[in-house]
Amino acid sequence: MRADARLRWVLLVTSAATFVASLDLFVVNVAFGDLAREFHTEPATLSWVLNGYTIVLAALPIPFGRFADAYGRLRWFVGGMVLFAVASVLCAAAPSLDWLIAARVAQGVGAAALLPTSLGLLLGEFPPARRAAAVATWAATGSVAAAFGTPVGALLTRASWRWIFLINVPIVIVTLLIARRVLTESRAEAPAGSGAVVRPDLFGTALLTAGIALVTLGLVEAESWGWTGARTLGALLGGLALVAAFLWQCTRHRAPVLELDLFRDRQFSAATGATVLLFTGFGALLLGNVLLLTDLWRQDVLAAGLEFAPAGIVSAIVAMFAAARLAARFGYRVLGATGCLTIAASLLAYRIGIGTTPDFPREVLPFEITCGAGIGLVIPTLAAAISASLPATRRATGSAVFAMARQLGTVLGVGATVALMASPSGVPDLAHYQRVWVLIAVVEVAAALACLLLPARPTPVSPGTLVSPPTSVVAPVTDTAPAGGPVPGPLPVPAGTASG
Numbered sequence: 001m002r003a004d005a006r007l008r009w010v011l012l013v014t015s016a017a018t019f020v021a022s023l024d025l026f027v028v029n030v031a032f033g034d035l036a037r038e039f040h041t042e043p044a045t046l047s048w049v050l051n052g053y054t055i056v057l058a059a060l061p062i063p064f065g066r067f068a069d070a071y072g073r074l075r076w077f078v079g080g081m082v083l084f085a086v087a088s089v090l091c092a093a094a095p096s097l098d099w100l101i102a103a104r105v106a107q108g109v110g111a112a113a114l115l116p117t118s119l120g121l122l123l124g125e126f127p128p129a130r131r132a133a134a135v136a137t138w139a140a141t142g143s144v145a146a147a148f149g150t151p152v153g154a155l156l157t158r159a160s161w162r163w164i165f166l167i168n169v170p171i172v173i174v175t176l177l178i179a180r181r182v183l184t185e186s187r188a189e190a191p192a193g194s195g196a197v198v199r200p201d202l203f204g205t206a207l208l209t210a211g212i213a214l215v216t217l218g219l220v221e222a223e224s225w226g227w228t229g230a231r232t233l234g235a236l237l238g239g240l241a242l243v244a245a246f247l248w249q250c251t252r253h254r255a256p257v258l259e260l261d262l263f264r265d266r267q268f269s270a271a272t273g274a275t276v277l278l279f280t281g282f283g284a285l286l287l288g289n290v291l292l293l294t295d296l297w298r299q300d301v302l303a304a305g306l307e308f309a310p311a312g313i314v315s316a317i318v319a320m321f322a323a324a325r326l327a328a329r330f331g332y333r334v335l336g337a338t339g340c341l342t343i344a345a346s347l348l349a350y351r352i353g354i355g356t357t358p359d360f361p362r363e364v365l366p367f368e369i370t371c372g373a374g375i376g377l378v379i380p381t382l383a384a385a386i387s388a389s390l391p392a393t394r395r396a397t398g399s400a401v402f403a404m405a406r407q408l409g410t411v412l413g414v415g416a417t418v419a420l421m422a423s424p425s426g427v428p429d430l431a432h433y434q435r436v437w438v439l440i441a442v443v444e445v446a447a448a449l450a451c452l453l454l455p456a457r458p459t460p461v462s463p464g465t466l467v468s469p470p471t472s473v474v475a476p477v478t479d480t481a482p483a484g485g486p487v488p489g490p491l492p493v494p495a496g497t498a499s500g
Helices: 003-026 028-040 050-061 061-071 073-092 097-125 128-157 168-182 201-221 231-254 260-264 266-297 301-306 309-353 359-386 392-420 430-451
Strands: 187-189 478-479
Touching: 003 168, 003 392, 028 050, 028 097, 028 128, 028 301, 028 430, 050 061, 050 201, 050 392, 061 073, 061 097, 061 187, 061 201, 061 231, 061 392, 073 097, 073 128, 073 168, 073 359, 073 392, 097 128, 097 359, 128 266, 128 301, 128 309, 168 266, 187 201, 187 231, 187 260, 201 231, 231 260, 260 266, 260 309, 260 359, 266 359, 266 392, 309 392, 359 392, 359 430, 392 430, 392 478
Parallel strands: none
Antiparallel strands: 187 478
16 A cells, blocks of 8 residues: 555544544434433433543543553554444443443543544654644544534434444444554553563552542533532542642652653643633533524524534634644644634624524624634644644653543533523523623633743654653653554654744
């Protein structure tokens, strides 16, 4: 197979993985009505079909990314795909709600393995000059999945809610068949003769998983438990305490789950912070729009879902065909801030122009186009900024930080939207939606300010070292592949990339 053709297949495989993992985060929303009728349950209990997936997808990417770097990225990628497919079948076959929730948790575990390993494998396969464009396409697929989750879910549930899970199986099978031919194994190993063995910290993994799970649980259940209730505060404070314990553990263990020295790199830490803020607004935007179209405007779920399509199409086009070129010319700082400010301006205009009478062509479509363009600019820019700052031996681990930042931001946005939509009458009016748009605009301005902290010139890193001298005593590591496979080289900044 020719090198160019092989790289296109690599991009297809890794992008398909992030697409299915992201799609299943949103596609379930429109099936809640059917699930409630079939299992005869209340919304609070039913919400765990979504929450079970959300919590593990927020908690596990960093440990899985660390294990993938240590024991083989392709191995964890394939394992994640297989688990995701098996869990999807179990979801579709669920005879009870408890069965469905348990299968959704397993599905989330598989997705948590896919997100960091897919980007880690992609970074190792593409040469530096083509890496930025590849990362832009990878990032765009997640945004497209979010935008098309509602219409796809609405179409599939017309046949049966079980199809929203079965549709994953053929995608995974085809992806795995192609992956066997085009992907090669890579991992971070100690140099020959050093005697060092990479053994990730299992106790630190447990601390991080439990901490993120508790924080996410407190956020997603805050509406039903009460934002000042004992259970909500207990989950949030307990989760933060466990995360603090995890960070302390990372300073002590010889092979920590997450090398904190990664955050000493300004590009990595600024891009991660901007990602959390960006997706806080993104999560609020997705939920707020669904509620506006279906509850305030009383539109059919399928019609409302199809009206999301323009934003997804524009976002994908900008991300795949413009973001990398513009980043090469203007740099991550300018492009990231411009994308965030475009989203903020779109939301403020939306707040002024939106009314209670449905008028999609005039009141929604222009906002979708400009907002989609902003999203298409900033998401691949932040993904590229994070990936360009990573040492080759921490590609999956650093990618996992990006995945977790996305998920945490989305959970924060959903929680904030639910809180702002609370109404004594139980029926939000237009003013409640306007509050959400203002919140999104404020958060996106904050994300733009975080983008301004990106360095003027991204700092390249050497293939086997961290961005600053590590505090652990583990011997330096190099990125290796099995015999007969290529050894990924250094991870310099994509050619031509500068910052404004």
